Amino acid sequence: MSPDNDLNALAARIRRNVIESAAAAGVGHVGSALSIVDLMAALYGRVLRIPAVDDNDRDRFVLSKGHAALALYAALSERSLIDPALLASYCSDGSTLGTHPEHVVPGIDFSTGSLGHGLSIGAGAALAARLQGSSRRAFVLVSDAECNEGSLWEAVMFAAHHKLSNLIAIVDLNGQQALGYTRDVLDLSPLVDRFRAFGWNAIEIDGHDPERIARTIEGLAQQPGPPHVLIARTVFGRGVSFMENKIEWHYWPLDDAREAQALLDLAALDEQAVAE
Amino acid sequence: MRTAFAARLTELADADDRIVLLTGDLGFTVLEPFAERHPDRFFNAGVAEQNMVGLATGLAEAGFIPFAYSIATFATLRPYEFIRNGPALHRLPVRIVGIGGGIDYGHNGVTHFALEDVGVMRLQPEITTIVPADREQTRAALDAIADLDRPVYLRLGRLGDPVPKLEGRFRVGRLEVLADGGDAALIALGPLAQAALAARELLERDGIRATVAVVSSFNPSPEEDVRELLAGVPVAATVEGHYRIGGLGSFVAEVVADAGLGTRIARIGVEAMPHGLTGSEDFLAEKLGLTPAAIAASVTEALHRL
Numbered sequence: 001m002s003p004d005n006d007l008n009a010l011a012a013r014i015r016r017n018v019i020e021s022a023a024a025a026g027v028g029h030v031g032s033a034l035s036i037v038d039l040m041a042a043l044y045g046r047v048l049r050i051p052a053v054d055d056n057d058r059d060r061f062v063l064s065k066g067h068a069a070l071a072l073y074a075a076l077s078e079r080s081l082i083d084p085a086l087l088a089s090y091c092s093d094g095s096t097l098g099t100h101p102e103h104v105v106p107g108i109d110f111s112t113g114s115l116g117h118g119l120s121i122g123a124g125a126a127l128a129a130r131l132q133g134s135s136r137r138a139f140v141l142v143s144d145a146e147c148n149e150g151s152l153w154e155a156v157m158f159a160a161h162h163k164l165s166n167l168i169a170i171v172d173l174n175g176q177q178a179l180g181y182t183r184d185v186l187d188l189s190p191l192v193d194r195f196r197a198f199g200w201n202a203i204e205i206d207g208h209d210p211e212r213i214a215r216t217i218e219g220l221a222q223q224p225g226p227p228h229v230l231i232a233r234t235v236f237g238r239g240v241s242f243m244e245n246k247i248e249w250h251y252w253p254l255d256d257a258r259e260a261q262a263l264l265d266l267a268a269l270d271e272q273a274v275a276e
Numbered sequence: 277m278r279t280a281f282a283a284r285l286t287e288l289a290d291a292d293d294r295i296v297l298l299t300g301d302l303g304f305t306v307l308e309p310f311a312e313r314h315p316d317r318f319f320n321a322g323v324a325e326q327n328m329v330g331l332a333t334g335l336a337e338a339g340f341i342p343f344a345y346s347i348a349t350f351a352t353l354r355p356y357e358f359i360r361n362g363p364a365l366h367r368l369p370v371r372i373v374g375i376g377g378g379i380d381y382g383h384n385g386v387t388h389f390a391l392e393d394v395g396v397m398r399l400q401p402e403i404t405t406i407v408p409a410d411r412e413q414t415r416a417a418l419d420a421i422a423d424l425d426r427p428v429y430l431r432l433g434r435l436g437d438p439v440p441k442l443e444g445r446f447r448v449g450r451l452e453v454l455a456d457g458g459d460a461a462l463i464a465l466g467p468l469a470q471a472a473l474a475a476r477e478l479l480e481r482d483g484i485r486a487t488v489a490v491v492s493s494f495n496p497s498p499e500e501d502v503r504e505l506l507a508g509v510p511v512a513a514t515v516e517g518h519y520r521i522g523g524l525g526s527f528v529a530e531v532v533a534d535a536g537l538g539t540r541i542a543r544i545g546v547e548a549m550p551h552g553l554t555g556s557e558d559f560l561a562e563k564l565g566l567t568p569a570a571i572a573a574s575v576t577e578a579l580h581r582l
């Protein structure tokens with residue numbers, strides 16, 4: 001398993017997988033998955049140290065916004081951590097791959113789906129690493145709307161108090177939640193300042209620049225100190241013209257015509273990336 | 277019981293470096309021995325029970341056996357979904373430790389009464405619930421679960437005076453018989469064994485010889501033991517510091533119904549939420565019908581209704 005050198009190319013493959021798998025399964029949560037694809041490419045293409053999926057010294061990853069699991073499955077498949085045939089079974093009867101991830105799948109550390117749970121688990125994983133003298137890290141990807149949950153801030157306080165710098169949170173700041181835009185539902189801004197006020201090292205970053213995301217994470221201090229959070233500015237439904245920043249694509253599934261349009265849009269996005 | 281728990285856990289942690297103790301900022305004058313002996317494995321998570329259970333989940337996945345300690349209502353009800361989607365879903369050896377069962381915290385009022393904790397924890401098939409009857413059984417239970425590879429809810433009474441004839445016997449998923457009889461049966465949840473034994477003496481004066489047994493664990497639950505105990509027994513009373521539904525009474529009724537036994541069950545427990553009721557444990561037991569006299573009266577009445 002060698003790190004993928006071209007993270008943009010990896011992200012492009014994950015994006016196509018997301019669209020094709022979602023269309024084949026006829027299920028929603030597509031827009032949420034697309035907003036984290038570049039983050040998945042950075043993590044699974046470069047950042048995460050996973051010698052083996054059952055190695056206790058592997059980095060832990062918690063997809064706290066479990067509803068974006070399809071992007072995680074696609075990344076695991078690209079890294080050969082799950083069988084592509086398993087990915088093809090997404091949401092079919094009897095598959096272990098549902099719209100929310102379950103730890104029974106090798107390569108998935110924790111089952112998630114109820115928001116506000118993952119950061120506590122990640123803090124426990126980071127604390128465990130410290131107690132065991134391991135250099136492994138715990139990564140937790142949360143949604144912005146998930147910061148509505150009070151339990152998340154319990155974990156934020158604990159991690160800062162105990163200087164868990166081996167805990168790295170990433171907020172998928174796509175500005176949307178199930179029924180509206182976050183600024184209209186329960187305004188989170190200024191989120192960076194809020195994390196800083198709680199004692200975290202908070203960094204704003206373009207959530208669609210996997211190279212920069214990977215380099216930023218690799219540059220984070222690991223000696224005991226503030227935990228880290230990347231506030232990743234993302235676009236909900238990234239790359240698909242009719243889905244970007246549209247509330248309804250939190251739940252809507254793709255039909256054949258829309259799938260074809262989405263794949264054309266993604267091809268255009270790839271060309272644009274190459275041109276840049 | 278709390279002190280016995282802390283003392284035994286401290287000893288176990290000497291030999292088992294997987295043991296970590298988390299508290300939701302409770303346990304003043306109780307947890308200090310552990311904190312002093314194992315400061316690197318003691319964490320006050322603050323008044324944040326959800327995070328405490330989430331931390332325990334992350335710790336357990338990495339190989340630790342975390343004990344998460346608080347008052348029973350706070351330890352179970354506030355973080356209930358974290359327990360369900362954490363240790364239960366991942367089948368991790370997290371120990372939720374809830375202090376004060378039933379009306380133990382008499383003067384503190386209803387927010388501190390654990391009246392449904394056993395019920396909600398018993399609803400999770402993955403979680404073993406243990407309700408020790410006294411301090412000896414608390415120690416025995418800690419030893420019994422040392423290597424149990426699944427989550428445990430440990431409900432500890434505030435006091436823990438030894439239950440006569442129990443002598444620290446404890447087996448996961450079994451009940452322990454304290455007295456033979458056969459005219460009727462009294463089945464008590466944990467510490468209520470004391471009241472059940474006292475009720476047996478009252479019944480004996482009227483010529484009724486009652487079997488007394490104590491149930492201290494669910495999931496696995498003592499189904500077979502209850503079937504054997506109640507075979508041919510016309511009346512059984514369940515006695516618990518808990519609502520009448522969801523806990524021991526419900527469990528015994530389920531076993532009786534499943535097995536098609538003819539035993540009539542009198543479920544003795546708390547009927548409704550005790551609003552605006554404060555006082556000593558004895559006062560509350562009187563008010564809520566958990567005294568030996570009330571238990572004996574229920575059995576007598578049930579026998580008369582046969």
